[in-house]
Amino acid sequence: MTATIRPYRPEDHDDVYDVCLRTAAVGKDATGIYSSDDLMPDVYAGPYIALEPELAFVVDTGERVSGYIIAAANTREFVERYRRDWVPVFASRHPRQAERESEQWLVDAGYRPERMLISEVDEYPAHLHIDLLPGLQGQSLGRQLVRTLLGALRERGVPRLHLGMSPDNVSARAFYDRVGFHELPSSTPRGPLLGIATDAPV
Numbered sequence: 001m002t003a004t005i006r007p008y009r010p011e012d013h014d015d016v017y018d019v020c021l022r023t024a025a026v027g028k029d030a031t032g033i034y035s036s037d038d039l040m041p042d043v044y045a046g047p048y049i050a051l052e053p054e055l056a057f058v059v060d061t062g063e064r065v066s067g068y069i070i071a072a073a074n075t076r077e078f079v080e081r082y083r084r085d086w087v088p089v090f091a092s093r094h095p096r097q098a099e100r101e102s103e104q105w106l107v108d109a110g111y112r113p114e115r116m117l118i119s120e121v122d123e124y125p126a127h128l129h130i131d132l133l134p135g136l137q138g139q140s141l142g143r144q145l146v147r148t149l150l151g152a153l154r155e156r157g158v159p160r161l162h163l164g165m166s167p168d169n170v171s172a173r174a175f176y177d178r179v180g181f182h183e184l185p186s187s188t189p190r191g192p193l194l195g196i197a198t199d200a201p202v
């Protein structure tokens, strides 16, 4: 099986949602954890492929899409568009009051894009999410996806990129450290924030 990286296409939508769900529990499968399997992807994948599809790249196995990197080039502008164009979509799918108290934080995240406005947002204007199904992990595809995204951001004149992650995702943290991300000043042990220049050698 040869996996190739290519730009996102609209028909990849359901595979992207599937990959997001199956890596959403600190890198592991979150199927059945929330009252709707679409809740997590509607927060962390849907807005990117809907609002900024040109910055989405997928790993195509020839049979399906099993990984992706998705991003916003300018987080401030993305937050405005998310509020205007995505919150109504999200609201049509997920009531403001979560079905389960344990998932209220996630529903809140879906309704509040301003959570993305970190202190360093102007210095590190872009941000990303990256996920690969287990069968594709550990084959340099994560590194290649980051490289692909950095190239696309450079072409758009974006100087730096950031990401937020779960402090429990030790494996992802090892990956980010290895490919050259560094901690941002407002990073905390409970909310790690990492950044990288788009011309960094990845």
Ligand SMILES: CC(C)(COP(=O)(O)OP(=O)(O)OC[C@H]1O[C@@H](n2cnc3c(N)ncnc32)[C@H](O)[C@@H]1OP(=O)(O)O)[C@@H](O)C(=O)NCCC(=O)NCCS
Binding pocket: 023, 026, 027, 028, 130, 131, 132, 133, 136, 137, 138, 139, 140, 141, 142, 143, 144, 164, 165, 166, 169, 170, 171, 172, 174, 175, 176, 178, 179
């Ligand atoms: C995190 C993830 C994107 C990394 O992608 P990947 O394709 O598995 O990583 P790569 O094979 O490109 O690894 C790149 C480098 O990081 C290192 N690395 C990756 N995972 C590592 C780990 N768990 N521990 C130590 N080093 C690691 C690799 O050894 C490699 O180093 P090398 O090139 O010097 O040999 C992928 O594993 C994944 O999607 N995991 C599940 C979902 C997830 O956690 N997403 C991130 C949410 S914040």
